[in-house]
Each structure stands twice: as C-alpha cells, then as structure tokens.
Amino acid sequence: MAALEALRFEALGGECELYSLSADPPSDLAGVRAWIHAMHDRLTRFAPDSELSRLNAAAGEWVAVSPELEALLRQSLTAYATSFGLVHVGVLPALLAAGYTRDFASGQTPATGDIVIPPPLPDMLEIGAGRARLAPGTAVDLGGIAKGWLADRAVERIGPNSLANFAGDLRSRGEGPEGAGWPVGFGPTTVLLNDTGAATSGTRGRRWGERSHHLIDPRTGLPADSDLAEVSVIAPTGAEAEVLAKTALFLGREAGARFLDERSLGSYLV
Secondary structure: OOEEEEEEEEEOOEEEEEEEEEOOOOOOHHHHHHHHHHHHHHHOOOOOOOHHHHHHHOOOOEEEOOHHHHHHHHHHHHHHHHOOOOOOHHHHHHHHHOOOOOOHHHOOOOOOOOOOOOOOHHHHEEEEOOEEEEOOOOOOOOHHHHHHHHHHHHHHHHOOOEEEEEOOEEEEEOOOOOOOOEEEEEOOEEEEEOOOEEEEEEOOOOEEEOOEEOOEEOOOOEEOOOOOOEEEEEEOOHHHHHHHHHHHHHHOHHHHHHHHHOOOOOEEEO
16 A cells, blocks of 8 residues: 655755655655655755755856756756756855845845846856856856756655655656645635646745846846736656746736746636
C-alpha cells in the first residue's frame, strides 16, 4: 500500500513542501531537501561566495559554471524570448538600486534613486559548454526562474507520484493520492494537477513601500506598475508557469489575459 510522505522546510526565500506517494522503499525526501538547500547556497545572490555571486563578480570574463547553473542561464534566455523581454534576469542592478540589497528578512536599504535599465539579455549573457560570460557592469538574479526549474528537477528526484512546491512555484508528477491529480489551492478554488506545473507571481509578498517591491520591469528599471497584484498560471512545467505568470503580471489585466488566452492556459488574474 502506497503511503503519503510530506516534508516542509524553509528555503529559496520561502516555505517549501515536498510530497510523495510511494510504495516500499519510501522516497528520500530528506535527501531532496538537502539537495535543495545545496542549490540555494550555490544560486543565492546574497552570499558573496556563491556560484552565482562569483559569476556576477567576474562580469566581463568567461567563468566556469556547473551544469545546473548553465542550464538555468539557458532557461533564462528562453524565458526572455517567451516573455518578449519582460522576464529578464539582468535586472539585479535595478533591484539593488530599489533597495533590495540583502535577504528580505533582514530589511531593505534606502533606494538610491538611480534608474538602471538593463541591456537585452542576449547582449549581456553569453553561454558556452560549461562556461558563461556577463557583459561588464551587468549582473543577474535567477529568482523565480530558479524556483520553477528546481521544482521540475525535484519531482524527478522524488519519484513517479510526487509534488514539489517552492514558495508558490509547483510541479506535480503522477496522479496524486486519490488518482485524479494532486489537489492544490489555486486562486479562489482547488485544482488537481497531474503531470503539470503551476506558479503564482505577485507584488504583495516582497514589498517595502507603496511602490516598492521585488518585481522590476526591465522596460523602466523600476518596480512594475501593473493593475494586477497577483497572477497564477497552470502550464506543462513549473519553469514555464513561472515565466508566463510573471509576463502576464507585467502586461497588466487586459494584455495579460490575452497573452494567456492565446496559449490556452488555465489561469487566474487577481
């Protein structure tokens, strides 16, 4: 008889959940949690010795990168193309100028008043086999793209009937505990996810003022000014859902709805 296993912990800037419905032997949820913590330590911008920070510090030079960071950087270029340039990992200098210079739990520093508009991502990021180079004066923050991508990788590690939720970026695998999908709160209702991803992007969580939040619009170099506070999307993968939700939020209610409708995606614009 398969048993439902669950594990909850803090990582990636929020609450994470791992679920598995497995027969004997049980899934190694603790091992997956350890892997997530290790990936967090490598990909965070808040530690000067992380792999991501070393790449940012060496802007202008080719730097050896791990397979995971290389895959995420390539995913970032895909996200940029899918979103018409709106999901842009190169907004880190603008994010720092807005006052988001350290872990959110530590509080923000004053905004500098500078407006930093990043160059197009393909102009600032080059990727080779096992190496990458950023243009001088640029830096990246993988943010939500990393959460969605890691959710996709986590269920591969957990097993054939599993769910990973990383602070609102989810990926399901298999039919869930009742055979119809994994039940997940989604907007005002509960949906059943079966081999799909889901993500919520919003401006209400990391906010430190009326117009100050963590979602930088690369068109302006400032926190996004949208008539949407939150967007949730269901898509084939967690990585894709994250990108589409964020794009719709940047576009706003009318254009965002059209963007998602054109892709026949289940979504809620809140």
